[in-house]
Amino acid sequence: MTRTKVGRFTGEEAKEEFLRAYEQAMELWPRPRWETDVETSFGTVHVHRYGTGDGDPVVLLHGAGANAATWYPQVAALGERHPVIAVDTIDDPGRSVQHTVVADNAQWVNEVLAGLDLRRVHLVGLSYGGWLALNQAIHGPERLASVILLDPGGVSRVPAKFFLNMIAGALAMLAPRRFRPRLGRLLANAALLSPPELMKPIMMGYRTFGPTRPPARPFTDDELRAVSVPAFALLAGRSALLDVSAARRRIQNLIPGAQVDILPKAGHGLPLEVPDLVNQHILRFIDAQAPDAQIPANEQHLVDL
Secondary structure: OOOOOOOEEOOHHHHHHHHHHHHHHHOOOOOOEEEEEEEEOOEEEEEEEEOOOOOOOEEEEOOOOOOHHHHHHHHHHHOOOOOEEEEOOOOOOOOOEEOOOOOOHHHHHHHHHHHOOOOOEEEEEEOHHHHHHHHHHHHOHHHEEEEEEEOOOOOOOOOHHHHHHHHHHHHHOOOOHHHHHHHHHHHOOHHHHOOHHHHHHHHHHHHHEEOOOOOOOOOOHHHHHOOOOOEEEEEEOOOOOOOHHHHHHHHHHHOOOOEEEEEOOOOOOHHHHOHHHHHHHHHHHHHOOOOOOOOOOOOEEEOOO
């Protein structure tokens, strides 16, 4: 789902303050990195790139309200053998600038891939970014080598506990800094475990960017059956977004050949909470897509942290 109106900041001062915080957050990325803008039918999409390996590119789609900086624990590991491209979602607070309400999410993602001349990519998405990635696999798979879904939206309705967890996390951010890691582990909330410079633009965006996006809709059974590219879902055992057992069953039963792994002790923000494990799982799956490799269909792994 997208915002029903064009996403924008409440004013120029709020936007400039956000962008200063955004640039500080991007300093968490390894160097060198490159950035560019891609013009689409719905606005200008800003992307960051790291790595010059000759493997198929890995394209990263962040969660709702976040931005490309949140992938900083992934880019070095993924970029050893693959170009890594992180996208600022067009209707989230970041450096992308929207001018038209998005009527077709698969179209703007495909226009970004085409604008970058990317013809075969591994598309990785977290949460709402997972919804976008899954939507692409259903409605615009032509440029996809695979789709990798990290605790994704779209496989079930967004439960009330997800919004309660967000509220609890926001309140916990007001606690003294020394208590936040303990609260983060208690709530399985990676935001409380993350560097303050990463969280500053995200919190500012929640306050000064709108309108509010409606919750992502669940995909139908027929839509999930239509996925034709290799698919891998990495689910968080302590997810605030998913009933993990139900999500696993739905993905395995409906998406042809899908593989599902579960990290039992991880929360919804697993790329920030357990980055090394996430990187290992992503690379293992990507490596398995090589012509001389095989990946077991409908296989589930429980990984003890």
